[in-house]
Amino acid sequence: MTTSLPVTDRTKVRRKPQRGSHERAVINEILDEALICHVGFVTERGPVVIPTTHVRIDDQLYIHGSAASHMLRSLSNGIEVSVCVTLLDALVLATTAFHHSVNYRSVVMFGRAFPVEDTATKLTYLAALVDRVAPNRSGACRPPNAKELAATSVLGLPIAEASAKIRSGPPLPEEGEDADLPYWSGIIPLVSSRGAPENAPDCKIAWPG
Numbered sequence: 001m002t003t004s005l006p007v008t009d010r011t012k013v014r015r016k017p018q019r020g021s022h023e024r025a026v027i028n029e030i031l032d033e034a035l036i037c038h039v040g041f042v043t044e045r046g047p048v049v050i051p052t053t054h055v056r057i058d059d060q061l062y063i064h065g066s067a068a069s070h071m072l073r074s075l076s077n078g079i080e081v082s083v084c085v086t087l088l089d090a091l092v093l094a095t096t097a098f099h100h101s102v103n104y105r106s107v108v109m110f111g112r113a114f115p116v117e118d119t120a121t122k123l124t125y126l127a128a129l130v131d132r133v134a135p136n137r138s139g140a141c142r143p144p145n146a147k148e149l150a151a152t153s154v155l156g157l158p159i160a161e162a163s164a165k166i167r168s169g170p171p172l173p174e175e176g177e178d179a180d181l182p183y184w185s186g187i188i189p190l191v192s193s194r195g196a197p198e199n200a201p202d203c204k205i206a207w208p209g
Helices: 024-033 070-076 119-133 146-150 176-180
Strands: 037-043 046-052 055-057 060-066 080-093 101-112 152-158 161-167 186-189
Touching: 024 055, 024 080, 024 101, 024 161, 037 060, 037 070, 046 060, 046 070, 055 119, 060 070, 060 119, 070 152, 101 152, 119 146, 119 152, 146 152
Parallel strands: none
Antiparallel strands: 037 046, 037 080, 055 060, 060 152, 080 101, 080 186, 101 161
């Protein structure tokens, strides 16, 4: 496996290219940290973007949902798809409104998805999707039965055409007369964290963690 993805016309970072990366390790790290991706595709009614959970396994990204899902049925037909994830790390507040920004890490992918048909493989990937949301959760709940498995589609998308883009650090230094303006500048970090588990109303056992 190559350490860097090829640069294509769709993945070439044109705006602030110094923030871009095609390194697999960088792309994989962002995909692995994100809990939600946004899937974009074009239908007969126009473009659509749908948020969904995902999991990366090796050099493939997997999503799942109802077999009746318009998105999954459309993607199963091999249409072009774009997938994006974004991690927001900080608000960047500058002396001037023009230089305000955010610190972020993002990945944009392109390609064609494929359905996972083999039952054992499908169960493995569904377990990985559950564990991605809550570590080791697939072993602490009932797995899908035959009816549920038939009602669920799993699609894979090769991580073959993708790029990452990252902004970090403080706001750009102001110049000229703006350098001495009496306004605060800096960053406000944003942190996502898991709160304390709350039992469902009908749950009779304590959280195992």
